[in-house]
Amino acid sequence: MAKESMWALLIFVAAIRGSLAGIPREIHLLRPRSGSAGERVHGLSCLSWRLGVETNNIKNWTTVPLECEGYVGHYMLGHQYREDSKVVAREAVLYAKSLKLAGDGKDVWVFDVDETLLSNLPYYAKHGFGAEPYNSTLFNQWVLTGKAPALPETLELYRELLKLGIKPIFLTGRTEDQRKITSSNLRNAGFSNWEMLILKGSTYSGTTAVVYKSSERRKVEESGYRIVGNIGDQWSDLLGIHAGNRTFKLPDPMYYIS
């Protein structure tokens, strides 16, 4: 073998080894480290942790496990989060199309706002994807910029529901004093049409999202509307009373609201 070929071979070996070593740290490639488990750390599979969160088996957690910060970041920035959201939105559209609507304008669909209509990923990407403790001051500063983009899959669902004559009701844990910026942010993101935008009034301060949202949904139905569907990223959007004829859970491995 000539000296040149031997060098070429050595470089080839180095390249293969380098590409293997380089896989885990690329931000947009969601290569699980081991099997399909995602990163495996200290006996914890971050993929199993995420499934536990999404199925509501793991509750009342405060921050993403530090070992899973990288995993959650990859997930949220990569295509899997979008794929997962797409499947949820597609099922919701299929369900909505299957409904026999009364056509009296009383069929409504409840949407949560954060991580449902609007994405705070630009904020969380700078704050550890949920691995940093929640900082309400900083988060509210972000909210007040009014720059949260739409979650494209929910925007698609929203448009389909409007076409079907199902009216959107937005029900959010954002507080009443954020009405103006929330309205303009929603409009700028493409959600310009709503029957109600319900924000958390001061009478609910200290109550859980399940209690607040159940109570507001009851008012909605008592005033004559029928909640045919309900979509949110938190189980607390979907549990409780007057939850809607069918509920849809969007993914969110970044935070937990009870």
Next chain:
Amino acid sequence: MAKESMWALLIFVAAIRGSLAGIPREIHLLRPRSGSAGERVHGLSCLSWRLGVETNNIKNWTTVPLECEGYVGHYMLGHQYREDSKVVAREAVLYAKSLKLAGDGKDVWVFDVDETLLSNLPYYAKHGFGAEPYNSTLFNQWVLTGKAPALPETLELYRELLKLGIKPIFLTGRTEDQRKITSSNLRNAGFSNWEMLILKGSTYSGTTAVVYKSSERRKVEESGYRIVGNIGDQWSDLLGIHAGNRTFKLPDPMYYIS
């Protein structure tokens, strides 16, 4: 470089290339084909489909999408299914340990049987992992062998609950005529201790699992027991009335029972 070293280098290169090329088809390695998405087929991410199933966004499906048979097989036979089950069982143990029990022998935990206490994976591995239409004749033949192994993670949970003084109640969609084989299978698999083994009586034939199981759980609580926890692989084990103070959803991408 000596001839021997050169051969060693060539073999090393071949080994690396071989291992790269061999990844996608090994049955126990759960390497997603693209990103963390699992196999990507016809616009469907099998991982997203599975998440949709586990979160109850996708309902009333009859068979695993044909394109996902390989994916589901890899998942079930690989370590991820076990990891996912382990996280659920661990959360259930943590929850049980946090309880203040009355110590009067009335605290019970409801377990589903198939894909919860016992695994039918040996059967499903021969029948397309849920991609083949359900065949009740063949499945019942398998049940009558009495050879279903324990799901090890649930066995661990079961033992922990017994230690805590929480009594197990087994509530299954298997029919009353399968009582004897089910009892012996459970005992052989390590579940030899139960307060009740409730099978589906003929009065429930034609009713959904949600209705049947809710009704039986109501009887349990009306007779003085408190259902402190409830675990199953189907949402129909966990929804409805008297569902238990907390519920735990085990993974099952192979079939859906309403």
